[in-house]
Amino acid sequence: MNKLFKSKIYFDQYLFIAITLLSIMGLVFLYSASQENFETTFKQSFFVIFGLILMFALSQLDPDFYKNNSLIFLILSILLVILTLLIGKEVNGAKRWLDLGLFTLQSSEVIKISLPVFLAAYLYDKTLPINLFHTFVALILIFFVVNLVRIQPDLGTSLVIFIAGVYILFLAGLSWRFIGASFGIFILSLPFIWNNLLMPFQRQRVLTLLDPSADPYGSGWNITQSKIAIGSGGIQGKGYQEGSQAHLDFLPETETDFIFSVIAEEFGFIGVCILLLVFFFILLRCLYLALNARDRFCRLTIGGLSLLFISTIFINLAMVVGIIPVVGMPLPFISKGGSSLLSFYIAFGIIISMATHKKLMQK
Amino acid sequence: MIDLNRTVSEKKNFFNRLIIIYAFFGLLFLYFLYKTFSLQVSSYTDYEIAALENKTREILVQPRRGIIFDRNGKILVNNVPSYNLIISPSQIDDLDSLLDQIQPIVSLSDEDIEYVNKNYQSRAKLNRELIIKRNLTIEEIAKFEIREHRFPGVLIDERYTRENLYPNLFSHSVGYVGNIDDNKLEEILFKQELQPKETIFRYSNGHLIGQTGLESVYDSDLRGSYGKKIYEVDASGKLLREIEEIQELDGKNIYTSLDLETQKVAYKQLNNRRGAVVAVDIRNGAIVSYLSSPSFSVNKIANGLSNKEFQKLLNDKNKPFFDRAAQGRYSPASTIKPAIGLYGLENKIINWDYFINDPGFFILPEDQRILRGWKKGGHGNINLNNAIIESSNTFFFSLAYKSDINELIEFLSNFGFGKNICVDCFLPDKGLLPNPKWKMNNLNFGWVKGDTVNLGVGQGYMSATPIQLAYYAALIANKGILNEFSFVQDSEETAKNNLISTNINDNDWEKIHRSMIGVIESPKGTAQRLRQLRDFTIAAKSGTVELVSTETKEDYKIIRKVEEKRDHAIIVAFGPMPNPKYAVSVVIENGESGGSVAGPVAIAVLNNLLKE
Numbered sequence: 001m002n003k004l005f006k007s008k009i010y011f012d013q014y015l016f017i018a019i020t021l022l023s024i025m026g027l028v029f030l031y032s033a034s035q036e037n038f039e040t041t042f043k044q045s046f047f048v049i050f051g052l053i054l055m056f057a058l059s060q061l062d063p064d065f066y067k068n069n070s071l072i073f074l075i076l077s078i079l080l081v082i083l084t085l086l087i088g089k090e091v092n093g094a095k096r097w098l099d100l101g102l103f104t105l106q107s108s109e110v111i112k113i114s115l116p117v118f119l120a121a122y123l124y125d126k127t128l129p130i131n132l133f134h135t136f137v138a139l140i141l142i143f144f145v146v147n148l149v150r151i152q153p154d155l156g157t158s159l160v161i162f163i164a165g166v167y168i169l170f171l172a173g174l175s176w177r178f179i180g181a182s183f184g185i186f187i188l189s190l191p192f193i194w195n196n197l198l199m200p201f202q203r204q205r206v207l208t209l210l211d212p213s214a215d216p217y218g219s220g221w222n223i224t225q226s227k228i229a230i231g232s233g234g235i236q237g238k239g240y241q242e243g244s245q246a247h248l249d250f251l252p253e254t255e256t257d258f259i260f261s262v263i264a265e266e267f268g269f270i271g272v273c274i275l276l277l278v279f280f281f282i283l284l285r286c287l288y289l290a291l292n293a294r295d296r297f298c299r300l301t302i303g304g305l306s307l308l309f310i311s312t313i314f315i316n317l318a319m320v321v322g323i324i325p326v327v328g329m330p331l332p333f334i335s336k337g338g339s340s341l342l343s344f345y346i347a348f349g350i351i352i353s354m355a356t357h358k359k360l361m362q363k
Numbered sequence: 364m365i366d367l368n369r370t371v372s373e374k375k376n377f378f379n380r381l382i383i384i385y386a387f388f389g390l391l392f393l394y395f396l397y398k399t400f401s402l403q404v405s406s407y408t409d410y411e412i413a414a415l416e417n418k419t420r421e422i423l424v425q426p427r428r429g430i431i432f433d434r435n436g437k438i439l440v441n442n443v444p445s446y447n448l449i450i451s452p453s454q455i456d457d458l459d460s461l462l463d464q465i466q467p468i469v470s471l472s473d474e475d476i477e478y479v480n481k482n483y484q485s486r487a488k489l490n491r492e493l494i495i496k497r498n499l500t501i502e503e504i505a506k507f508e509i510r511e512h513r514f515p516g517v518l519i520d521e522r523y524t525r526e527n528l529y530p531n532l533f534s535h536s537v538g539y540v541g542n543i544d545d546n547k548l549e550e551i552l553f554k555q556e557l558q559p560k561e562t563i564f565r566y567s568n569g570h571l572i573g574q575t576g577l578e579s580v581y582d583s584d585l586r587g588s589y590g591k592k593i594y595e596v597d598a599s600g601k602l603l604r605e606i607e608e609i610q611e612l613d614g615k616n617i618y619t620s621l622d623l624e625t626q627k628v629a630y631k632q633l634n635n636r637r638g639a640v641v642a643v644d645i646r647n648g649a650i651v652s653y654l655s656s657p658s659f660s661v662n663k664i665a666n667g668l669s670n671k672e673f674q675k676l677l678n679d680k681n682k683p684f685f686d687r688a689a690q691g692r693y694s695p696a697s698t699i700k701p702a703i704g705l706y707g708l709e710n711k712i713i714n715w716d717y718f719i720n721d722p723g724f725f726i727l728p729e730d731q732r733i734l735r736g737w738k739k740g741g742h743g744n745i746n747l748n749n750a751i752i753e754s755s756n757t758f759f760f761s762l763a764y765k766s767d768i769n770e771l772i773e774f775l776s777n778f779g780f781g782k783n784i785c786v787d788c789f790l791p792d793k794g795l796l797p798n799p800k801w802k803m804n805n806l807n808f809g810w811v812k813g814d815t816v817n818l819g820v821g822q823g824y825m826s827a828t829p830i831q832l833a834y835y836a837a838l839i840a841n842k843g844i845l846n847e848f849s850f851v852q853d854s855e856e857t858a859k860n861n862l863i864s865t866n867i868n869d870n871d872w873e874k875i876h877r878s879m880i881g882v883i884e885s886p887k888g889t890a891q892r893l894r895q896l897r898d899f900t901i902a903a904k905s906g907t908v909e910l911v912s913t914e915t916k917e918d919y920k921i922i923r924k925v926e927e928k929r930d931h932a933i934i935v936a937f938g939p940m941p942n943p944k945y946a947v948s949v950v951i952e953n954g955e956s957g958g959s960v961a962g963p964v965a966i967a968v969l970n971n972l973l974k975e
Contacts, residue, residue, distance in 0.1 A: 230402045230403060232415075307381075317392075323394070
């Protein structure tokens with residue numbers, strides 16, 4: 001008992017330092033992006049501290065704990081999503097938040113972690129490469145969850161959840177033939193998706209991406225102003241708290257979706273590169289950890305969660321520079337929003353746990 | 364063993380796939396980095412400018428236009444503040460509901476609303492303001508200001524409009540202002556190096572530019588220099604703080620030589636008849652009265668006339684817009700006679716003792732054509748003095764007959780005929796001093812002696828404007844020495860142009876003056892009726908411009924039934940004699956008699972000028 005207790009602290013200093021650094025950078029950026037709003041920044045820093053502690057705590061748990069309880073987590077998070085649909089707080093026509101008194105929970109942020117963890121656990125004892133039956137079981141589950149989130153509506157997060165689920169299947173050896181066939185079906189069903197699954201405003205966003213200048217004061221406003229903010233930052237940036245696009249309200253959603261534009265405006269290309277370096281460091285560390293994970297469950301989970309992380313970053317960045325249409329997507333560890341922030345601390349807590357717990361007896 | 368192999372191959376497969384995705388994202392991030400690089404480095408300048416344009420708004424500051432004074436320092440044209448209700452379309456989401464809310468506070472006509480609806484979209488795109496109602500009343504201003512907070516994007520702006528205190532008196536001399544068009548404004552700002560491309564005009568249609576008369580001629584002096592305020596704005600277009608200001612420079616005041624009281628007299632005298640009056644100070648060529656009649660209200664034109672009213676003025680058969688004083692062409696008729704007489708003296712064709720017999724007509728030797736005088740039976744034995752007093756045609760027919768046409772034309776041009784004699788008149792006409800070359804080019808006929816003879820009595824092709832006639836009168840009055848005419852004089856101007864190289868001595872001038880005094884004072888004078896009207900001794904020469912050539916008085920009686928075919932009445936006069944100060948010309952279209960119709964106008968004007 002005593003021996004077990006003092007045996008080890010499970011800790012990956014590389015990830016921990018990088019994420020702490022990123023979180024501090026995020027607070028600095030947010031202070032400027034929120035127009036020097038102390039309250040917003042203070043609230044966010046509380047989540048950061050809580051998140052770091054949570055991450056550390058979660059990394060102490062044995063991977064088997066996650067594996068054994070993944071189904072419970074999944075069911076709980078599905079219930080949360082359904083509850084959100086029923087009694088969620090409506091903001092701008094979207095029901096994404098569950099008011100928990102102390103803070104409002106964005107339930108889709110929870111399920112985006114529990115789904116890939118469950119899928120990894122589900123595939124733990126199956127024969128790999130994954131066969132058609134298990135593929136379908138997994139896909140049905142994925143589509144079910146994705147749809148629950150999509151009808152909130154939260155297109156961005158549902159997309160990420162879908163991607164995270166598919167990553168697990170892909171890493172589990174989904175056959176190339178199946179991938180090819182699905183891709184073909186996807187292309188063929190694009191008109192159907194366009195007409196039936198996308199809401200009018202979502203369609204407009206796609207059209208805007210293709211030609212933002214068509215209506216620069218209307219639907220093209222966000223992306224036009226974002227590009228101006230980024231472009232006018234130049235190499236060195238305008239200086240901290242000096243971004244005119246951000247501070248004179250030209251840029252929308254500066255605290256959340258478009259926080260990168262603020263960073264790019266105030267810190268320039270140099271600032272952008274430094275931020276990307278920190279992200280890349282974390283991602284490469286995840287890759288290393290995935291390759292050295294102790295078993296299949298850990299491999300799949302680290303792989304899936306790190307790809308979730310990379311996808312979120314890319315979608316946000318690609319959105320603000322106008323590569324993809326505008327979808328609601330925060331920049332991990334930087335954007336305002338407790339749920340999104342905590343979800344990534346949780347994800348990395350799980351990753352560190354899987355990377356640091358070695359099996360005593362390697363099979 | 365088998366299990367181990369499987370595990371190894373599964374691991375390998377996993378690594379490959381994970382690396383594929385990482386590589387895929389690596390490429391995506393490279394593309395993202397490229398895109399960011401191109402925004403921040405390659406296209407930096409474009410976006411830097413775009414951000415600057417976003418956050419700054421340059422607002423044009425209109426300088427106050429110069430005030431125009433008469434020669435006694437009385438204000439003729441002033442600026443009055445006017446308050447306009449303005450919207451910024453880019454800040455307004457729902458125009459219709461806004462207009463509905465404004466309606467009870469500031470009443471808008473259908474025309475106003477139509478104008479707003481028509482221009483709303485384009486102004487919103489350009490981020491410019493739009494006037495929705497001009498010239499608000501005090502009550503409307505008060506009502507709006509209490510509720511201003513309810514209307515973001517709506518404001519009241521103070522602006523100066525032009526007010527002519529005597530809107531009908533100076534319609535053609537001072538003229539009027541109008542809204543400047545965007546291109547012209549841009550040109551002006553460009554000259555001032557105000558970088559008009561970057562300036563968002565508050566609303567360009569509130570800026571004024573002189574359109575006619577002195578307002579146009581002296582526009583650059585009156586206008587002053589535009590200023591500019593550069594503000595920092597936020598996305599809603601709210602002005603946050605002033606970054607830079609370029610001070611505007613008010614326009615210069617203009618002190619004209621026009622005399623308000625005389626102008627009033629002339630206006631009253633003409634009484635909206637078609638015609639013109641020009642009076643000048645002969646000592647410096649200063650125009651003291653300048654009237655074209657009928658006139659129109661310049662204030663109405665400058666402050667926006669409805670299309671209907673404008674069309675009515677434009678189609679008025681009396682042509683109120685037409686500046687008869689500077690652009691009306693009239694035959695000088697008998698008023699030319701003193702000049703022809705001076706020509707005869709200059710070239711020694713006649714002297715003061717030269718007499719001819721006037722039987723009432725002149726037979727042109729070339730074709731035996733009979734040219735008649737106005738008096739049946741003629742004036743008998745007559746010399747130059749009496750020929751001017753009685754206006755003998757025969758005397759001047761025969762004098763002209765003996766002249767050399769080119770010499771005669773050269774001589775007449777010294778009196779200002781056929782050329783511009785005004786420094787600052789608005790689009791003056793040169794009239795027509797015909798010559799053989801002109802006739803060949805324009806009418807395809809050679810010059811004949813009959814043309815020269817006709818010129819001798821101011822009929823035929825020759826025409827002159829009322830300012831030219833005034834110049835001609837002033838030149839005789841001042842004995843051949845005269846400045847070009849002007850409304851505004853440099854105070855230091857003393858140089859005088861001697862216009863006639865001369866065989867004519869001072870004695871000749873005095874005799875000409877005396878004969879022109881005789882036109883009024885002599886019992887035989889053609890304008891003797893003016894004797895009762897004049898307060899001073901005045902020299903004059905009247906004329907009657909035949910529009911239709913008639914043989915007998917009976918023929919003319921038929922003709923005169925149509926008003927437009929009646930003779931024009933014309934007179935030139937100057938005084939007080941023997942040391943004249945002012946000269947005047949009067950034309951009254953279809954007035955029939957120079958002496959008795961145009962004459963009283965000239966006398967009234969001179970009486971007023973000289974009474975001081």
